[in-house]
Amino acid sequence: MKTNKIRNWLKTWDEGEFEFAINEDVVQPTTTDNAQSQDLEHPWKTRHVDKIEQKEINIFKKLYPFISTFLCLVIVGFLILTVIDLPTFGSANAPAHNEVMDRYIESGMDETGAVNVVAGVILDYRAFDTLGESHVLFTASIAVFILLLSIIDENEPSLEKEITQKDSLLRSTAFIVVPLVLIYGIYVVLGGHIGPGGGFAGGAVIGGGLILYALSYGFDTLDRIFNLKNYRIIITTALCFYSIAKCYSFFCGANHLETIFTTGTPGMIFSAGLILPLNIAVGVVVALTMYGFYSIFQRGRIG
Amino acid sequence: MLQSLWNNRVMVVAVILFAVGFTTLLLHRNLIKKIIGLNIMDTAAYLLLTSIGYIDKNKAPIIVDGVTDPSVYVNPLPAGLVLTGIVVSVSVTAVLLALTIRLYQRYHTLDLDEIYMIARNETEKKEDKK
Numbered sequence: 001m002k003t004n005k006i007r008n009w010l011k012t013w014d015e016g017e018f019e020f021a022i023n024e025d026v027v028q029p030t031t032t033d034n035a036q037s038q039d040l041e042h043p044w045k046t047r048h049v050d051k052i053e054q055k056e057i058n059i060f061k062k063l064y065p066f067i068s069t070f071l072c073l074v075i076v077g078f079l080i081l082t083v084i085d086l087p088t089f090g091s092a093n094a095p096a097h098n099e100v101m102d103r104y105i106e107s108g109m110d111e112t113g114a115v116n117v118v119a120g121v122i123l124d125y126r127a128f129d130t131l132g133e134s135h136v137l138f139t140a141s142i143a144v145f146i147l148l149l150s151i152i153d154e155n156e157p158s159l160e161k162e163i164t165q166k167d168s169l170l171r172s173t174a175f176i177v178v179p180l181v182l183i184y185g186i187y188v189v190l191g192g193h194i195g196p197g198g199g200f201a202g203g204a205v206i207g208g209g210l211i212l213y214a215l216s217y218g219f220d221t222l223d224r225i226f227n228l229k230n231y232r233i234i235i236t237t238a239l240c241f242y243s244i245a246k247c248y249s250f251f252c253g254a255n256h257l258e259t260i261f262t263t264g265t266p267g268m269i270f271s272a273g274l275i276l277p278l279n280i281a282v283g284v285v286v287a288l289t290m291y292g293f294y295s296i297f298q299r300g301r302i303g
Numbered sequence: 304m305l306q307s308l309w310n311n312r313v314m315v316v317a318v319i320l321f322a323v324g325f326t327t328l329l330l331h332r333n334l335i336k337k338i339i340g341l342n343i344m345d346t347a348a349y350l351l352l353t354s355i356g357y358i359d360k361n362k363a364p365i366i367v368d369g370v371t372d373p374s375v376y377v378n379p380l381p382a383g384l385v386l387t388g389i390v391v392s393v394s395v396t397a398v399l400l401a402l403t404i405r406l407y408q409r410y411h412t413l414d415l416d417e418i419y420m421i422a423r424n425e426t427e428k429k430e431d432k433k
Contacts, residue, residue, distance in 0.1 A: 065330060069330075071329070072325050072326045075322070076321075079321065083308065083314045084307050086311055086314060088310045089312070089313050089314065091358070091359070092359070092374065094355070094358075096381070097378050101373060102373040104379055104380070105372075105373045105379065107371075108379075115365055115366050116365050117376070118379045118386075121380065122387075129387060133387055133390045133391070136390060137390060140394030140398050141397070143398050266366075296401075297401075
């Protein structure tokens, strides 16, 4: 019901009648008296304005490239002057490498249990930052979904079918590559705290694998798992789990209580407390958002 | 001066990338090209951040064999900041592209000036009706 309402609203906006429809009902009866005088006055007015405007537009079109290039050159000049004064590239004495960095590297592994210091920073010390990032992705996917709801036209032949029916090269390549890509993505997500990787990188890899599968074999199989209902449930569960787990851990840390998530032995797969589950939550959100973006842009719906 | 510019050549490249993106954003009237320019500007910001975090001959901040000496590893903080930036730029690009598709459906052109003129004419018509 609600989606139909939004769809109708967007369609009226597309046809440019959204605001007219309201105005015409109210305004039409009152304009009958002044209609003639307005018609006499109006053409002269618009033509006059159009001439002056056309001149202004022409001047603007001539000047605009020069002014914008000049502005860019001024900005580049100032930035280059700033670069001269910046500390030398790669020097260890630069002010960016201060006590914060030392503290993160010296005690990061003991406090968070993560061998990968970057994972420890973004998912433990600055975990609310990453929570905000996941919500930015989630909000963006919702915004894209609302904007492109009415794009699909069932009567038009869709592009995806033409591609999938003919291209056997893509299909046989995807048959070999997609499982490897998905397994590699899961490996990157799960190994985020003991090596290079993490939820964002692994989620993007998994999303790429799903997109490749959808490109070569069509959406029919994926629609059974990733319909709108499941999509909503999975992403909301992941984000809620993230928020609740991190609130719990911050609450316990601030009040000096013991948490049930221990740091464990650094380097083992089940270590680093909350970092592994949070990586999985972030990876799920990123993978589903990537696939959702593709699905919405391709055919205007998920599932 | 030239010596310091040569030493900071990565940052100079970042500045040039920023300028390329900014000129693309200003000079092209096509909305898709404007979005491409914005993405190039994002890339310049990431390059600058990562180059600030780099230390010569040091390794990535993944602790090996329990060595927790800060002088061995690269600064881990800019990497986290770049990660944030990448995610935000992906989201912004997706929303901008969706908005572009809506604008194209409504006005049947991607030229920003034409869209502006059509929108102006429409509002003038609306005022005349009043």
